[in-house]
Structure formats: structure tokens, C-alpha cells
Amino acid sequence: MKIGLIGLPLTGKTTLFNLLTKSKAAMGSFSAGTGANIGTAQVPDKRIDFLSEMYNPKKTTYAQIEFVDIAGFLAGGEGHKSGAGKFLNDVRGCDALVHVLRAFENDDVVHVTADLNPAKDLDAVDMELLFADLELIEKRIERIKAGKKITKENAAEMNLLEKCYGVLENGSSMLEADLTEEERFSLKNFAFLTEKPRLAAVNMDEQQFREKSYPYKEKLTALCREKNIALLELCAQMELEISELDDEDRMAFMEDLGLVETGIELLARNVYAHLGLLSFFTVGEDEVKAWTIAKGLNAKEAAGKIHSDIERGFIRAEVVKYQDIAELGSMAKVKEKGLFRLEGKEYTVQDGDIVHFRFNV
Ligand SMILES: Nc1nc2c(ncn2[C@@H]2O[C@H](COP(=O)(O)OP(=O)(O)OP(=O)(O)O)[C@@H](O)[C@H]2O)c(=O)[nH]1
Ligand SMILES: [Mg+2]
Structure with missing residues (x-):
């Protein structure tokens, strides 16, 4: 941008x-x-x-x-x-x-x-x-x-x-x-x-x-x-x-x-x-990172913003809402509450999503 x-x-x-x-x-x-x-x-x-x-x-x-x-x-x-x-x-x-x-x-x-x-x-x-x-x-x-x-x-x-x-x-x-x-x-x-x-x-x-x-x-x-x-x-x-x-x-x-x-x-x-953008996040011990994409992109397209291989070999997206993890305090608790979701390629990525992409190339 x-x-x-x-x-x-x-x-x-x-x-x-x-x-x-x-x-x-x-x-x-x-x-x-x-x-x-x-x-x-x-x-x-x-x-x-x-x-x-x-x-x-x-x-x-x-x-x-x-x-x-x-x-x-x-x-x-x-x-x-x-x-x-x-x-x-x-x-x-x-x-x-x-x-x-x-x-x-x-x-x-x-x-x-x-x-x-x-x-x-x-x-x-x-x-x-x-x-x-x-x-x-x-x-x-x-x-x-x-x-x-x-x-x-x-x-x-x-x-x-x-x-x-x-x-x-x-x-x-x-x-x-x-x-x-x-x-x-x-x-x-x-x-x-x-x-x-x-x-x-x-x-x-x-x-x-x-x-x-x-x-x-x-x-x-x-x-x-x-x-x-x-x-x-x-x-x-x-x-x-x-x-x-x-x-x-x-x-x-x-x-x-x-x-x-x-x-x-x-x-x-x-x-x-005003320019129709949102942030999603990737997290891990190596890096916590914010990604900026246009609103309306699906999971596969969002994956492509990280790497074309991830888009090409897209299997699914594991999605957690930032709000949930902020409120509950840990990924384990989020999973316990069933707030950890598996989404397909058509899923529209939302602002504040924490996403882990599963892919295979
Ligand atoms: N009092 C006051 N002076 C300002 C303010 N903003 C900028 N200036 C002054 O205005 C002058 C021009 O500022 P610049 O930021 O160089 O303006 P510019 O738009 O980049 O100018 P060009 O690149 O020539 O188009 C500088 O001397 C600034 O100190 C402000 O908010 N208040
Ligand atoms: Mg200037």
C-alpha cells in the first residue's frame, strides 16, 4: 500500500x-x-x-x-x-x-x-x-x-x-x-x-x-x-x-x-x-505478524498474500478470533471452548482473524 x-x-x-x-x-x-x-x-x-x-x-x-x-x-x-x-x-x-x-x-x-x-x-x-x-x-x-x-x-x-x-x-x-x-x-x-x-x-x-x-x-x-x-x-x-x-x-x-x-x-x-482494508495475523514462536489485505478476500486469496505456494497448495485455514484469545488468555482455552474453527478456501477473512494455513505443495 x-x-x-x-x-x-x-x-x-x-x-x-x-x-x-x-x-x-x-x-x-x-x-x-x-x-x-x-x-x-x-x-x-x-x-x-x-x-x-x-x-x-x-x-x-x-x-x-x-x-x-x-x-x-x-x-x-x-x-x-x-x-x-x-x-x-x-x-x-x-x-x-x-x-x-x-x-x-x-x-x-x-x-x-x-x-x-x-x-x-x-x-x-x-x-x-x-x-x-x-x-x-x-x-x-x-x-x-x-x-x-x-x-x-x-x-x-x-x-x-x-x-x-x-x-x-x-x-x-x-x-x-x-x-x-x-x-x-x-x-x-x-x-x-x-x-x-x-x-x-x-x-x-x-x-x-x-x-x-x-x-x-x-x-x-x-x-x-x-x-x-x-x-x-x-x-x-x-x-x-x-x-x-x-x-x-x-x-x-x-x-x-x-x-x-x-x-x-x-x-x-x-x-x-476508508480504503477497505483489514488486518489478519499469523502467530508463532518465530514471528507474530500483521498482514494487510483488501476486505472481501477469501482464505485462499489471503494465503496468496503470504506466499504463492500457500495459495496453490491451500488445504484449509485454522482460524481464531483475536477477540476470543484476548478475552480467554490462551489458545488452549480458545480450543476448549470450541472457538477454534476450520475454514475452507471460500471463507471470507475477517479483521482480527488469527490464521494458520495448512497447505501442501
Ligand atoms: N505554524 C505551522 N507551520 C507549519 C505547520 N506545518 C508545516 N509548517 C511549516 O510550513 C513550512 C512548509 O512545510 P513543509 O512540510 O516543507 O511543506 P510542503 O507541503 O512539504 O512543501 P512543498 O514540498 O514545497 O510543497 C515549514 O516551514 C513548516 O515548518 C503547522 O502545522 N503549523
Ligand atoms: Mg515538501
Whole structure:
């Protein structure tokens, strides 16, 4: 899972990236046109903490999310063309996007648009993604039309592309387009930018965070609802500063600010909830490990995420619910109560399942 941090210049993307991935990428200067920073964040999970304590394994592995800190992009600004290509390419490589919006007041940091309006900024970058998709469709249609002969397949593709064009022209995203599963699959190679699931994160200063208020909050909230994207509120710089303190001081500061979870906890929770992901676990003396998969995968498909051999030679899955083991305290007690289940390949894996795959190759 590769998540891109996108937004206008100087909205706090690199600050957030450093917070999430514990990196030390340079902040505070225009990065437009430069390469992206890439880093991984461990997804905190109390269930893994618990299981690790219980099994005392040689290795404990949390789920990971890869974050790509993409250079800020100024629509229609100077160097638009050259900047746009790099920006759009970096965006295209991501599975999902977090749009970082500036609400914070900071006289030392240039504000790139006329006024501080995160709702307007959200629309501005969205437009850019939308135009990129429109251009992609136009080019493909042109190429088909320029061909010697328009085959039946070409005609069908063109039909579908024209339908998508209409959707985008109306300001909707490819994600919202009413397409069948087959149609979507046939368009996969286009890697449309507006088809990427995304979240919005508004970056506030300390005062705004304490007051739970920032300019155009209502407008932004309504816009996100309309676009059907989750809106997270955070305070990247302050949290980055706090994260460098020792545990005791950090807890005290967090409490004082009313910060109930860390940036990565907030991001990860929302990424899993809104991008349709879940975690299952494998446990043993060697390793306790969290695996991230899409909701709806069956046991055999989930096995394939661990190793293709396990999928190929799948016999059955032995499944225990995390909740049961947490409540009863041991695998032996879970078995005693008959809460240990044998599942076939069609079983849909659930969040919090502890799974042991039986296979034969
Ligand atoms: N007051 C305040 N300043 C912030 C906050 N977040 C970021 N900044 C400052 O804003 C400046 C820009 O932050 P960056 O994280 O580099 O912004 P960016 O979005 O990565 O910028 P580009 O890569 O150029 O697009 C830095 O000087 C930060 O210290 C915040 O929450 N509050
Ligand atoms: Mg940056």
C-alpha cells in the first residue's frame, strides 16, 4: 500500500511525512519539480502488542504503509508544464492519496494562493487531477481515430472512454463513474488519477487545533461530504515537535492539547476504514505478524498474500478470533471452548482473524 501525500506547495506535506515515517526530509522550502521522498510507517496495533507479549516471538512485525511525499504543485503557476509532468507521474504510482490542506497561519511561510482557503485549494488540485485524466482519454481517442481501421474492440473502448469523459466533464471523478466491474477492469492500464481513493487532511496550527476551528471549516466539511472523502484534522508541526520528546513529556503534551491519538494512528485508522482494508495475523514462536489485505478476500486469496505456494497448495485455514484469545488468555482455552474453527478456501477473512494455513505443495 503506497499512499501519496499531495497538495499545493508549503501545506506541510513533508512535515507530515517526517512525522509518519520518522524521516528527516528537508522542510520549509519549495520542492516543486523535485523528486518525491519515500518512507515507510509502522502501523501501531494494540492487538499485535498483545499477541507479541503472549507468544514472545523472535520477531514482531507490524503492518506497514509506504508514504510518498510528493512535491507541492501549483496549478497554472510558473513552470506549470514541466512541474505538472513530474507531479502527475508521482501521483500515478500511488495506490491512494492524502490531500494535505493548509489551514495554519505562519507569517514565515509563503502562502501560494490569494487567501487561506483549504476548500478552494482542495478543488484546485482536484481540477488538476481531473484535467490529467481528461487529457489521457482525449489522447487515446485521437489515437484510435487516427488508426487505419477501427475494430469492434476499438469502437467499444471508444464508447466507454466517451462515457468516462462525460463523467469527468461534469466534475465527477472516475471513482464516482457508474461502471461495471468489467468496464473498470478494462480501463485499469490507464491508471486514472481521479480513480484513486483519497482522504483530505487539514493541517492546523496550535491555536486552531485547540479551538477546533480554522478558516472555511464549514465550507471544507461540506465539500468533503459532497465529494465523499473523509476529512482528518491534524497539526503536523506541533506533533512533530512533540514526537521528539521522551514518552512521559509526550503523553503530557498530548493530553494538554487534547490529542487522543498520534498522527500515524489517525492516518492508519482512516486509511483502513476508508480504503477497505483489514488486518489478519499469523502467530508463532518465530514471528507474530500483521498482514494487510483488501476486505472481501477469501482464505485462499489471503494465503496468496503470504506466499504463492500457500495459495496453490491451500488445504484449509485454522482460524481464531483475536477477540476470543484476548478475552480467554490462551489458545488452549480458545480450543476448549470450541472457538477454534476450520475454514475452507471460500471463507471470507475477517479483521482480527488469527490464521494458520495448512497447505501442501
Ligand atoms: N505554524 C505551522 N507551520 C507549519 C505547520 N506545518 C508545516 N509548517 C511549516 O510550513 C513550512 C512548509 O512545510 P513543509 O512540510 O516543507 O511543506 P510542503 O507541503 O512539504 O512543501 P512543498 O514540498 O514545497 O510543497 C515549514 O516551514 C513548516 O515548518 C503547522 O502545522 N503549523
Ligand atoms: Mg515538501
